Amino acid sequence: MSDTALIETIGVKKAYGDFVALDGVSLAVAAGETVAIVGPNGAGKTTLVNVLTGLLKPTEGVVRFKGEDIAGIGPVLLAQRGMARAFQLVHIFPALTVAETIAVAVVSHERQSLRVVASLGKNRALWQRVRDVAAIFGLDGKLDSTARLLSQGEKKLLDIASAFALVPEVILLDEPTSGVSSGDKHAIMRTLVDAAQRAGVKAILLVEHDMDLVAEYSTRIVALQGGKVLADRAPDAFFADPEIVAAIVGKRVGRLAAGHTAGRAP
Amino acid sequence: MKDAPGRVLLVGVAIVVVALAAFPKVASPYYTTLVLPAFGYAIALLGFNLLFGFTGLLSFGHALFVAIGAYSAAVLTGKLGVKSFEAIVLVAGIVAVIAALPVALLAVRYVRIFFGILTLAFGMLFHSFLFKFYNLTGGDTGMRVLRPTLFGTDFKELDKTTFLIGPYYYECLALLVVLAFAMWRIVHSPFGLHLAAIRENPRKAEYLGVRVHRFRLLAFLISAFYGAVGGAILGVNIGQADPELAYWTHSGELVFMTVLGGFASFFGPLLGAFTFIFLKSELMGATEYWRFFLGVTLAVIVIAFPRGLMGLASDAWTKAVRR
Amino acid sequence: MTSFFDVLIGGVFHASVLFLVAAGLQLVFGVQRIVNLACGSFYALGAYFGISAVGWATAGGLPTWTFLPVLIVSGLVLGVVGLPIERLLRTVYKRDEAFQLLLTFALVLMFQDVLRFFWGANPKQLGNLSMSYGKVALGDVSLPTYNVLVMLASVAIAVSLGWFLQRTRHGRILRATAENREMAAALGADVRRIYASVFTLGTVLGTVGGALVVPTAAASLDMPVELVVEAFAVVVIGGLGSMRGALVGALVVGLTRAAAISFYAELEVLAIYLIVIVVLVARPAGLFGKPVE
Numbered sequence: 001m002s003d004t005a006l007i008e009t010i011g012v013k014k015a016y017g018d019f020v021a022l023d024g025v026s027l028a029v030a031a032g033e034t035v036a037i038v039g040p041n042g043a044g045k046t047t048l049v050n051v052l053t054g055l056l057k058p059t060e061g062v063v064r065f066k067g068e069d070i071a072g073i074g075p076v077l078l079a080q081r082g083m084a085r086a087f088q089l090v091h092i093f094p095a096l097t098v099a100e101t102i103a104v105a106v107v108s109h110e111r112q113s114l115r116v117v118a119s120l121g122k123n124r125a126l127w128q129r130v131r132d133v134a135a136i137f138g139l140d141g142k143l144d145s146t147a148r149l150l151s152q153g154e155k156k157l158l159d160i161a162s163a164f165a166l167v168p169e170v171i172l173l174d175e176p177t178s179g180v181s182s183g184d185k186h187a188i189m190r191t192l193v194d195a196a197q198r199a200g201v202k203a204i205l206l207v208e209h210d211m212d213l214v215a216e217y218s219t220r221i222v223a224l225q226g227g228k229v230l231a232d233r234a235p236d237a238f239f240a241d242p243e244i245v246a247a248i249v250g251k252r253v254g255r256l257a258a259g260h261t262a263g264r265a266p
Numbered sequence: 267m268k269d270a271p272g273r274v275l276l277v278g279v280a281i282v283v284v285a286l287a288a289f290p291k292v293a294s295p296y297y298t299t300l301v302l303p304a305f306g307y308a309i310a311l312l313g314f315n316l317l318f319g320f321t322g323l324l325s326f327g328h329a330l331f332v333a334i335g336a337y338s339a340a341v342l343t344g345k346l347g348v349k350s351f352e353a354i355v356l357v358a359g360i361v362a363v364i365a366a367l368p369v370a371l372l373a374v375r376y377v378r379i380f381f382g383i384l385t386l387a388f389g390m391l392f393h394s395f396l397f398k399f400y401n402l403t404g405g406d407t408g409m410r411v412l413r414p415t416l417f418g419t420d421f422k423e424l425d426k427t428t429f430l431i432g433p434y435y436y437e438c439l440a441l442l443v444v445l446a447f448a449m450w451r452i453v454h455s456p457f458g459l460h461l462a463a464i465r466e467n468p469r470k471a472e473y474l475g476v477r478v479h480r481f482r483l484l485a486f487l488i489s490a491f492y493g494a495v496g497g498a499i500l501g502v503n504i505g506q507a508d509p510e511l512a513y514w515t516h517s518g519e520l521v522f523m524t525v526l527g528g529f530a531s532f533f534g535p536l537l538g539a540f541t542f543i544f545l546k547s548e549l550m551g552a553t554e555y556w557r558f559f560l561g562v563t564l565a566v567i568v569i570a571f572p573r574g575l576m577g578l579a580s581d582a583w584t585k586a587v588r589r
Numbered sequence: 590m591t592s593f594f595d596v597l598i599g600g601v602f603h604a605s606v607l608f609l610v611a612a613g614l615q616l617v618f619g620v621q622r623i624v625n626l627a628c629g630s631f632y633a634l635g636a637y638f639g640i641s642a643v644g645w646a647t648a649g650g651l652p653t654w655t656f657l658p659v660l661i662v663s664g665l666v667l668g669v670v671g672l673p674i675e676r677l678l679r680t681v682y683k684r685d686e687a688f689q690l691l692l693t694f695a696l697v698l699m700f701q702d703v704l705r706f707f708w709g710a711n712p713k714q715l716g717n718l719s720m721s722y723g724k725v726a727l728g729d730v731s732l733p734t735y736n737v738l739v740m741l742a743s744v745a746i747a748v749s750l751g752w753f754l755q756r757t758r759h760g761r762i763l764r765a766t767a768e769n770r771e772m773a774a775a776l777g778a779d780v781r782r783i784y785a786s787v788f789t790l791g792t793v794l795g796t797v798g799g800a801l802v803v804p805t806a807a808a809s810l811d812m813p814v815e816l817v818v819e820a821f822a823v824v825v826i827g828g829l830g831s832m833r834g835a836l837v838g839a840l841v842v843g844l845t846r847a848a849a850i851s852f853y854a855e856l857e858v859l860a861i862y863l864i865v866i867v868v869l870v871a872r873p874a875g876l877f878g879k880p881v882e
Contacts, residue, residue: 079475091473093466104463107456108475116484117451120459162474324687372866375873379624379686380829383821387865390818394858515814518626518694525691555706561698568692569680 004030005064006203007052007083007170012061014047014227021047022058023227029170031202034193036214038207038248039224045207048224052205053085053172054078065170079108084168086160088175088207094148098139098158101147102130105165130165136195137161153180153188160192164199171196172205177213185210189217211249215239223248286439290431298431299503304543305438306499310335311524311535312449313492318521319529320453321485322465323374326382326517327389330369331362331490333396333512335497338362340409340507351414351437355498362494363487370486374479377468386514396509408508411501430503438499445492446536452488453532461485522564528576537575594730596847602736604843605743606802610816611823611835612750613794619767619830620787622686623678626693629816630700631671631792635664635799636808637708640715642800656718656804657738664797671792675785682784697813704810712809719804739801746794747836754832763787767830819846822861826868828878837876 005028014022022044029035039045050056051063057072064070065083075085093101103120106129107113120126134140137157142150147158156179163171176192177185196204208214214221214235221238223230231244239245290298314328338358342348348357373384396403403409413421413429416437421429452458460481463471468478501507510516519542527538545563549556571578614628642663643656651659674696681688722734754760766773766783774780799812823842827834842861849860868875 075469075472076475076477079473085473087473091467091470093463093470095466096462100459100462104459104471104476105474107459112456113460113476113481114457116455116457117448118455119451120454120456123456126456159470162470166475318687324690326690372869379622379690382687382690383624383825383829384869386818386821387825387862391859391862391866394862398855398857398859513814514818515697518697521691522694555702557698558702558706561695561700561702564695564698565677565692568688568695572684572688 006031007065007205008063009048009051009058010062010064012048012051012058012063014044014051014056015059020227022051024061025224025227025229026061027222027229027232029203029205033219034204034206034217035220035222036206036208036218037222037224038209038211038214039230040248043224044227045224047227049085049172049174049205049207053083079166079168082167082169083172084163084166084170085172086163086174086176088178090152090155090159090179092147092150092155092158094146096147097144098134098147098150099127099130099143101158101162102133102165103127105162106130106133109166133161133165133199136164136198137191153184156180157188157191161195164195164201167199169200169202170205171201171203172207174207175209176206177208177210185213186216189213193217283439283443287436290435295427295431298435299427300543300547301540302430302435302438302503303500304540305435305442306332306496306503307520307523307539307543308442308496308536309445309499310493310496311520311527311539312446313489313496314520315524315529315535316449316452316461316492317485317489318524319531319534320458320465321461321482323377323482323485324382324521325373325385325486325489326514326521327369327385327387328489328493328520329512329514329516330385330389330392331366331493332497332500332516332520333392333507333509334358334362334365334490335494335499336411336501336504336507336511337396337403337409337497338494339414339498339501340411343412343414344410349412349415349420350418351416351502354414354502355441355495358494358498359491362490362497366487366490370483370490374482374486386517389512389514389517393509393512393514396512403509404507406509408506411505411507413505414502426505434502441495441499445495449492450532457481457484522560524574525572526563526567526574528574530573531576531580534574534576541575592851596851597844598732598736600844600847601740601840602805602843603846604839605740606798607819607823607843608743608747608835608839609794609798609801610820611827611839612747612832613791613798614820614824615827615830615832615835616763616787616794617791618824620763621682621784623689623693624686624829625791626690626817627674627696627700627813628791628795628820629813630697630704631795632799632802632816633704633808633810633812634670634700635667635796636803636812637704637713637799638667638796639663639800639803640713640808641708643715643718653718653721656715656721657735660800660803661742661797664800665793667796667800668789668793670796671789672785674792675788678788679781679784697817700813701810704813708808710810712807714807715804735804742801746797747832750832818858819861822865825865825875828875831875831877834875834877 008028010026012022012025013020025048037045037048047056051058053075054070054073054077055075062069065081070078103126106126131140131143134143137160139154139157139161142154147155150158160173160176173192177188180188206218218235220232220234222232223244225247230247231238289301310328310332314325317323317325335358338361339354342354342357348354369388373381376384397406416433421433424432460471460476463474463476464478464481472478497511523538523542524535526542527536528534546556546560549559553559567574610628610632614625617623617625639660642659646655646659647653678689678692681692719733719735722738724731725734725737754764762773762778763783766778766780770780819842823835823838826841827838841864845860845864846857849856
């Protein structure tokens with residue numbers, strides 16, 4: 001695989017007894033890419049993501065981040081090495097404020113967590129960083145709001161903002177726009193991509209069902225089916241192939257509709 | 267973030283400290299002697315609540331460390347001839363931290379109810395050790411704790427009560443203020459923020475790089491230190507280290523006091539310690555069935571006032587400020 | 590050889606009674622996710638009330654040999670105490686487990702004085718009533734018949750509990766509610782009634798256990814708090830929520846205690862807790878429990 005790959009898997013297989021969730025998946029993500037992972041439910045997306053983020057040890061094969069093996073290292077070490085993950089289901093710290101939530105990540109990033117008696121409040125640099133991150137996501141007006149009182153959309157933004165505050169080199173977004181109304185989806189994706197650039201994130205991995213977003217924002221699409229990589233190509237090439245689109249999007253775009261890409265021309 | 271104590275808070279704390287300092291001068295010796303265990307419990311609870319209120323781990327074995335504190339005081343004064351109170355307090359704390367290490371390593375792998383049961387088990391393990399090994403620990407009669415020296419000064423000329431409500435009282439008050447200040451700094455530090463994150467959502471905390479297991483362990487060790495310091499104060503006060511200090515119901519009382527005062531507040535456990543000591547004393551004087559009424563009090567708090575006295579106070583304050 | 594056998598029987602007898610209390614704990618935890626610190630209080634209540642019941646029965650003219658059925662009936666009847674207590678616990682079902690635990694601790698405190706109020710501070714006992722059934726011979730050794738009856742009763746209860754949970758509709762609903770409360774409710778289970786009945790069943794197991802033990806041991810005000818310690822050792826070793834765990838855990842604890850008492854008395858509770866720690870290091874969820882984190 002390529003030497004410039006930031007994150008890569010080589011021949012990863014994950015089996016649970018007889019059930020094979022991933023069957024020889026190889027992919028690589030280099031700096032500057034936004035790779036979308038798509039596929040029907042049960043195709044192995046979640047398993048792949050869990051392997052990529054060090055939660056699961058593959059039964060066979062290698063998973064590397066920045067050249068180092070990360071099989072099963074767990075979320076804490078992963079965050080320290082520079083990969084962040086935001087979830088589909090919103091995770092918040094209910095009683096902490098927006099500012100405090102983002103501060104948790106900043107403290108981690110700056111390796112300050114063992115400062116047991118240092119004053120948090122007086123650390124101006126820290127709170128400035130918190131404000132900066134919040135501003136990117138439009139949350140700077142809500143810094144003192146308690147997380148549990150935010151709207152669903154704001155909670156989502158906060159979840160992602162806190163992941164960005166880790167200043168990760170790679171960020172993995174797990175259905176970042178799920179539960180968001182279609183009008184807002186594009187706005188959120190734009191904010192995310194923008195924030196990623198400003199935060200210095202080098203690559204984005206995106207698990208998404210909404211093919212419009214995938215078409216518009218990804219530089220490469222990896223399609224999974226039945227634990228195997230069905231396709232790994234740029235959006236143009238992806239959507240030009242009706243069989244692949246059908247396999248991913250579902251039977252409604254069947255063999256009868258050859259050449260018809262369900263209006264998803266980029 | 268509300269860490270820089272507001273002016274109001276500082277003034278309030280100052281008033282309380284001054285009031286406590288003046289207390290022995292204005293109140294009867296009986297009530298003053300009640301404040302001493304309250305000091306001990308207040309310190310022990312500061313540690314307990316770091317684990318419970320701030321990190322979200324309910325230990326039903328915190329009395330283990332209180333007992334270690336008292337027995338350390340007994341061994342140091344009685345068997346090893348070490349009379350310096352300052353040394354006693356420090357050594358008790360260190361012994362507790364060392365004892366806490368294996369307990370914590372095992373217990374922080376669990377959360378919630380399992381953590382509570384495990385800590386209960388360890389507390390009872392220590393209790394049975396104290397109770398049964400008569401030759402080492404004095405069995406059910408316990409061990410005597412001799413009067414220590416305060417900053418090298420031996421107050422031989424004072425009788426026990428005068429010593430306790432005099433110089434000893436003031437040193438314990440000072441110790442409480444110092445340790446409370448240290449705990450305030452801990453809670454409002456980056457470490458404290460990570461502990462709060464662990465309490466709120468351990469999984470998300472992991473993804474934000476918070477070392478959940480390690481920090482729970484650290485919080486446990488700090489709480490052990492505080493517990494033992496409180497226990498040493500109690501031991502000197504009573505003059506005896508008793509195995510019942512380690513019994514699980516004593517751990518239950520520690521939880522009771524914390525929830526009574528308010529576990530979600532920094533000062534709650536302190537208020538809880540003082541209130542509980544006085545409440546228990548009054549009840550014991552009033553009826554043979556004081557345990558029943560203590561139980562009813564706890565039930566009422568749990569059902570109706572879960573945020574405890576500080577919660578009530580803060581609600582009242584909010585209402586007053588709104589006008 | 591007799592001494593070894595005495596230890597064995599003593600241990601199994603103690604295990605039989607412990608099993609009943611532990612089974613009650615497991616049921617309540619399994620279905621309601623509540624750890625009931627007051628389980629020892631129910632046990633003590635059953636013991637004290639059993640003694641009184643036998644006293645009334647004898648005073649009322651019943652022959653001495655009826656003490657066993659009297660004890661069993663009194664234990665069963667007393668279980669009704671579980672109903673108002675469950676109602677009280679209902680006020681904190683939706684809250685954090687810490688509060689549920691604390692409320693059961695409040696009950697422990699209250700029960701202490703309730704017991705003291707009705708029966709006084711001194712221990713009570715039934716004399717040597719357990720011997721009045723004589724002994725039964727098994728090969729070379731003879732055992733008190735009473736102990737054998739209690740062990741058999743405990744086995745019978747274990748078997749019927751198992752049958753109830755596995756084979757009856759009601760039992761299946763209970764297990765479903767234990768697995769997934771919301772799903773069970775969505776499927777029409779009346780969760781409120783289930784909770785009330787489970788808690789009462791748990792209480793009954795405790796009170797019957799206490800009643801059965803009094804012919805061989807005194808009832809004292811230490812009982813409630815001391816039993817909690819052993820009962821918790823049982824459920825931790827066996828695994829929280831598991832009935833099989835209650836059985837195996839009870840045997841481990843009962844036999845360990847009997848062995849420790851006869852060989853090195855100081856080690857009694859220590860030995861039990863050392864086993865607890867060893868089991869937890871090797872199998873964090875207990876022998877039959879489901880791993881939770």
